[in-house]
Every structure is written in C-alpha cells, then in structure tokens.
Amino acid sequence: MFNTARRTVRGAGLASAVLALAVTMTACGGSSDNNSTDAGGSADDVKAALDKGGDLTVWSWDSTMPKVAKEFEAAHPKVKVKIVNAGTSKDEYTALQNAIAAGKGIPDVAQIEYFALGQFSLAKSVADLSAFGADKLAKSYSPGPWNAVASGKSVYGLPVDSGPMALYYNKKVFDKYKIAVPTTWDEYVTAAQKLHKADPKAYITADTGEAGFATSLIWQAGGHPYKVDGTKVGIDFTDPGSVTFAKTWQKLIDGKLLAPVTSWTDEWFKGLADGSIATLATGAWMPTNLKTGAPAAAGDWRVAPLPQWKAGEKSSAESGGSSLAIPAAGKNKALAYAFTEYAAAGAGVKSRVKDGAYPATTADMNSKEFLDTKFDYFGGQEINKVFAQSASEVPSGWSYLPYQVYANSIFNDTVGKAYVSGTTLTEGLAAWQKQSLEYGKEQGFTVK
Structure with a gap:
C-alpha cells in the first residue's frame, strides 16, 4: 500500500x-x-x-x-x-x-x-x-x-x-564505504560525515524540516513538550528530550550532511533508488513505498533498530x-x-x-506468520521482527496538542528556517512554541 x-x-x-x-x-x-x-x-x-x-x-x-x-x-x-x-x-x-x-x-x-x-x-x-x-x-x-x-x-x-519506527539503510552503500550501522544518534552523525566525505553527492538522509519527524525523535528522546489537560495547554521545547534532539540534529545541519530534497518527490525516490540517500528513520508502513517508489534498489536495503540517544537504551517512537x-x-x-x-x-x-x-x-x-515473513526487497530479511520490537519500546505519556493540525502547519515557518538559514533548531523550536501558544490563546485555550 x-x-x-x-x-x-x-x-x-x-x-x-x-x-x-x-x-x-x-x-x-x-x-x-x-x-x-x-x-x-x-x-x-x-x-x-x-x-x-x-x-x-x-x-x-x-x-x-x-x-x-x-x-x-x-x-x-x-x-x-x-x-x-x-x-x-x-x-x-x-x-x-x-x-x-x-x-x-x-x-x-x-x-x-x-x-x-x-x-x-x-x-x-x-x-x-x-x-x-x-x-x-x-x-x-x-x-x-x-x-x-x-x-x-x-x-x-x-x-x-x-508506525513503530526503525532505521532503513542501504546496505550496498554502507558496505561500499565500510560504514557500520549506527546504534546511537552520535554514531549516525559520524556515519553521515564519513559517507559525505567519501562521496560528496551522497547523504545519510534527506530532511528539509518536517514536524512529524521532529516530534517523533523528541518523543524517542523521552521528551514531553506538550502538556494537555482538557482546554489547558502547555508547550515547552526546552525539556530534555527536545534539547537532546536539537543539539544532535544541529550537527547534521551545520555540516551540510542532509540532502536538500523534499520527501515523497520524484527526486527523493530517485535518491533512495541510486543510493545518494542512504537511510530513512521512519515508520513500519514504509516497505511497500520503497518497493513501489524505488524498485531499482531491490535487495540493497535492510532494516535496523532506531539509533538510541544514549548507548544501551531501548527506546523508540511512532x-x-x-x-x-x-x-x-x-x-x-x-x-x-x-x-x-x-x-x-x-x-x-x-x-x-x-x-x-x-x-x-x-x-x-506478534503472530509467527507475520514475524517470519521474509521480504525479498530487503534481501530476505524478516523485517517485521524489528518493527514489532520497536512497537514494544515506545515510551508512554506522549501527547499531541488539541490543535496539532495548526501547529504542524507553521513548522516550516519556524523550526524549518533552521534548515535554510542561520537560525538554529533551538531558536526555531522557541519560535514554534511561541506561535503555537499564541494561537491556542486566541482560540480560547488556557495556555502556559
């Protein structure tokens, strides 16, 4: 699908x-x-x-x-x-x-x-x-x-x-440049540096700023930026999870290590097919999209657990x-x-x-039939086992705003500026917080 x-x-x-x-x-x-x-x-x-x-x-x-x-x-x-x-x-x-x-x-x-x-x-x-x-x-x-x-x-x-998350990676590219599959996000940054140095046309991933992706990684990092109690709303992007995400992802932005390609475009699928975009950190619904959108890469891709923010942890997100x-x-x-x-x-x-x-x-x-299913596109790997494990490791307590649709609509005008200008992710998150709270207050919510 x-x-x-x-x-x-x-x-x-x-x-x-x-x-x-x-x-x-x-x-x-x-x-x-x-x-x-x-x-x-x-x-x-x-x-x-x-x-x-x-x-x-x-x-x-x-x-x-x-x-x-x-x-x-x-x-x-x-x-x-x-x-x-x-x-x-x-x-x-x-x-x-x-x-x-x-x-x-x-x-x-x-x-x-x-x-x-x-x-x-x-x-x-x-x-x-x-x-x-x-x-x-x-x-x-x-x-x-x-x-x-x-x-x-x-x-x-x-x-x-x-959509329990996992790391999709192009094994052919990783093997070619002798890059180890990252188990932490710090290792992910190192892998991005090594890949782009070996091939300036290749990037660890494509990210031009997407609200759902950012909040998922903050979720995985243990963040709880949204506090919702009926019509009482709080937003705090200075919480530890948000800070952890911003600090690490800023390194990828500063190093120009992210492909400036918008997701779901023809250019994006071309990059996934030819190896110039080497990984995707996304949900378990992606396999069919890869198979239909980048058929030329059949057999090249594999799935691994999502990298951790701290070595040894077992945490994921949806x-x-x-x-x-x-x-x-x-x-x-x-x-x-x-x-x-x-x-x-x-x-x-x-x-x-x-x-x-x-x-x-x-x-x-968790059915045996589902878990044991082999995927030819992923070299015969039983990828559902990775996704099922991920689903069991999603931290509880995550909340969305009761007007998340609007909040996501202003992401590119706030946090998104960090991907195309001198604005930092921390500054962008602060702007996103401010504008989201202002909107909530205008709509009659009690905000803090």
Whole structure:
C-alpha cells in the first residue's frame, strides 16, 4: 500500500482553518446536546444493527479499505458499505468539519490520524465508543496507538494502523564505504560525515524540516513538550528530550550532511533508488513505498533498530498512524461501530496486512506468520521482527496538542528556517512554541 497519509502528515503544511470552528466552540465552553460524544448505544445494539442491516458511508484514503468493505458486506449481506476518498489528512478534515457544521453529508465512519483526533474529540465531533465496548479492546493494541485514541475511560476511535519506527539503510552503500550501522544518534552523525566525505553527492538522509519527524525523535528522546489537560495547554521545547534532539540534529545541519530534497518527490525516490540517500528513520508502513517508489534498489536495503540517544537504551517512537472514528452526528452509530471494529480489530486487520498495511493489534503484530515473513526487497530479511520490537519500546505519556493540525502547519515557518538559514533548531523550536501558544490563546485555550 502506498501510504499517502504519511506523505501529508510529514511533508505538507496544514491550514489553520481546518478545525478552528470546532476548537473555538469547545475551548470557549460552547456545546449542546447535539455535540455530545455519547455514542448512545451498547454491544447489544451493534448485534441488532447488523441483523437489521443498512447503508454506511466510510471516509478513508486507505487503499486497503475497499477490499475490507467488500468482505464485510459478504459477511453481513444486509449491509452496504460505500468507501469515499474525501481527501488525505487535512483535506478530509476540512471536508468533515464543513459537513459537521452544515449538518449534512456527514459520513458514518471517518479515518482520522492520531495527531488530529484530539481536535475532533475535544470539539465533541466524534463519539465516545466505550458504550459499545471499545474500552475492552485496550489490551488488543500496542501502547502508542491506544494512548492516541483513549482518554480516561473514553475511546474516540479504534487504531487502524501504526508506525513503530526503525532505521532503513542501504546496505550496498554502507558496505561500499565500510560504514557500520549506527546504534546511537552520535554514531549516525559520524556515519553521515564519513559517507559525505567519501562521496560528496551522497547523504545519510534527506530532511528539509518536517514536524512529524521532529516530534517523533523528541518523543524517542523521552521528551514531553506538550502538556494537555482538557482546554489547558502547555508547550515547552526546552525539556530534555527536545534539547537532546536539537543539539544532535544541529550537527547534521551545520555540516551540510542532509540532502536538500523534499520527501515523497520524484527526486527523493530517485535518491533512495541510486543510493545518494542512504537511510530513512521512519515508520513500519514504509516497505511497500520503497518497493513501489524505488524498485531499482531491490535487495540493497535492510532494516535496523532506531539509533538510541544514549548507548544501551531501548527506546523508540511512532511515526504516523490513524484511527477509524465515528462522527457524533452520525445517524447509525451502532452499525458504524460494527464495521469499525471489524476493520480495526477483527478479520479486516488480516486482510489489510496481506495488502501491505502495518497493524496496531498486538496479536497480528506478534503472530509467527507475520514475524517470519521474509521480504525479498530487503534481501530476505524478516523485517517485521524489528518493527514489532520497536512497537514494544515506545515510551508512554506522549501527547499531541488539541490543535496539532495548526501547529504542524507553521513548522516550516519556524523550526524549518533552521534548515535554510542561520537560525538554529533551538531558536526555531522557541519560535514554534511561541506561535503555537499564541494561537491556542486566541482560540480560547488556557495556555502556559
């Protein structure tokens, strides 16, 4: 599966207007019965809804979802599921918010990425699924994805995929220049220096400044820059994890050791194919993208654990991932939940995995068949073992802002300047913090 969701999360600016209305309504205390997150149902209602049947509209950009819908229909002949690609990431969120505001055209189920789900749940735009028994599925998922959809006893979506991070590296390039696979980020900087000195046209990786990537590495470093308690928001990019990331990554910027190539462009895939971009630190959803985007490099690439910030540690992070949520204004929540659970926790998971998706469910992630799968593109390596280990090492307690969509949209105008000017990452993070807090205050949040 070519994961277009990741392209948007990590590469594109996101408009500040995406959820401004919803955030303002909630932050200022505006709500009504129509905005309640109570799903208004039970597990018995789900069974009854399946027996009765009906039509469902599911908004999803996931290329594996149409097949899942057909399989669900085959299992439940009275149900018809229409999959609609309403756009990827911010495009879909804009359409969804417009539909909610207008009170018409609202889908029964919507795919929402983890970093954006908080905006919808805080605005009471998505239903709390615990009434249907979603809270009982907590142990079915790896910690990172579950923490992203659950808040206290409430569950606002079911994880449909995950992105435990690892280091993809071009073994052919590393062998050619006798570079050891780095186990720490300091070793990674050394490897970058050695590679670029040996071949000035080759770079350890491409990074022109991406919000999702930066926050994932801060997460791995133990950072907790975002503090969220309802409408109370705190941001501190001087915390140890953020400082650790900025200090190390600045060395790569200062040494001009990062390829000035934008991710997901033709130039980027060309670099991955010809070896001029030698590594990627990213999520477990990347293998199919490499296979389809850089087929000429088949057999050259391998996967290793993410380098550590301190030697001997075992810490990772998530990059990307999304959930299936049910709009609070939906008219058939019980039937919608039946499909959501099928796709995210039931038989639909195995179907999606066969088509290249990386699961969030631990049973699928740790199954012998899944772990023992050999990938020809990666020289026959059983790469899922690396990803599964990574998923178990993701630090808990990470939070996104309830307006992360907006925050990510201003990353390039703040932190991104460090990649193209004399601004340092530390200065860029300070600017990002300041502007993000100012926006939060404008929207009615209590900030500090």
